[in-house]
Amino acid sequence: MIQVSIVEDNDAIRNGLAMLINATADMECISTYTDCETCIGDLPDHGPDVILMDIGLPGMSGIEGVREIKKDFPDIHILMLTVYEENDKIFDALCAGATGYLVKKTPAEQLIQAIQDVVHGGSPMSSHIARKVVAFFQKQPPKAMEEHHLSSREMDILTSLANGNSYKLIADDLTISIDTVRFHIRNIYKKLQVNSQTEAISKAFRDGLIK
């Protein structure tokens, strides 16, 4: 029996969801809340397996609620159920610890399916949400190493620099002279359009040149 709680301030939606869940075999809605705060207060007494969580709530937002709940009850799966489709909300919710993310227009049967999915190790997402999540990975390397056309030697030096080595140490590591290290670093600066180690390292990290 999957035990579900609901956090949703709209009465009609909340009650509708509760009825839907109670009408499903092997699933029951053990509690409903109109805000995160009271939900969190109840958790020590009766913790559900899954929480359906709205985002736009009075008081603490659903995303903040996820963070709080996950901190103390990491085993509870939280399924965001919201009208928001902005990237910020999606990623914030997932980073906060939400296991899935559904838009409110999701049909009843898919919602039930999602709840089952989440307890069986899945992460249900509405299709357009999933697409945005996937898109996140694809726009990651806007400027890769090739864009900055750093030579392999320059990458050596940059990497060593990022590890906190001084010019002297880098020179010893690569068995070249310290002046050569200077030479390469000058070129790196030109290519990255910076003029200090700190800037170079920052840029390298942000552009994914270094991990």
Added chain:
Amino acid sequence: MIQVSIVEDNDAIRNGLAMLINATADMECISTYTDCETCIGDLPDHGPDVILMDIGLPGMSGIEGVREIKKDFPDIHILMLTVYEENDKIFDALCAGATGYLVKKTPAEQLIQAIQDVVHGGSPMSSHIARKVVAFFQKQPPKAMEEHHLSSREMDILTSLANGNSYKLIADDLTISIDTVRFHIRNIYKKLQVNSQTEAISKAFRDGLIK
């Protein structure tokens, strides 16, 4: 009519998939390949809407194939269909441009559903795959600011430092004296266990103190 191509070296699987697709209304398999190279060669002539792509292929890997295809035909949706569930493969495939990621044991009807989903703006993923993708977002801050207990002032300085500002600039920005900047930086170094700007910035990035 959704036009589908298949790249899969296993004869039984490839033929099975083709039959399944051709048996579905509004869907046809227009070509099948046992390797990426010939598929890519064919694309200029007959480009499908969706490609089902295996990863473990003779010659060019499916992931490399995705990269190549997406470079020249960004509108073709590629659905990975593979046995691999390792994080590396998943993320590499998505970064390369795959729109969805299914494991091979996916039942026929879900596979058909996934193909339809992908042309309608979704990103179908097997449930365990989706969970891994979501988990990616959640394990981001292994050591957050709290772990290093940097004060908010120290964070100001660290951030400014990462933006390539010199002590003097930081001092002006925060309207404090340059000696105070030094003071804070000394403390930052102690807390991060480093002793140079470069190391501090590297550590800050790697620990997610700075984005």
Added chain:
DNA sequence: CGGTCAACCGCATGATGATGCGGGTGATAT
């Protein structure tokens, strides 16, 4: 009320870095 702590300020010294200039080699491309 004394203790602790974050935040602030100052000075001094040696080390390191940034940048300008000069030069050399070998491999690849035109």
Added chain:
DNA sequence: ATATCACCCGCATCATCATGCGGTTGACCG
């Protein structure tokens, strides 16, 4: 065969940083 480019080396100079020491203030806590 000459150009280009990555890579290598050297010197000089000024700016910046790392680190040691000292101090003040105001907030919070037992």
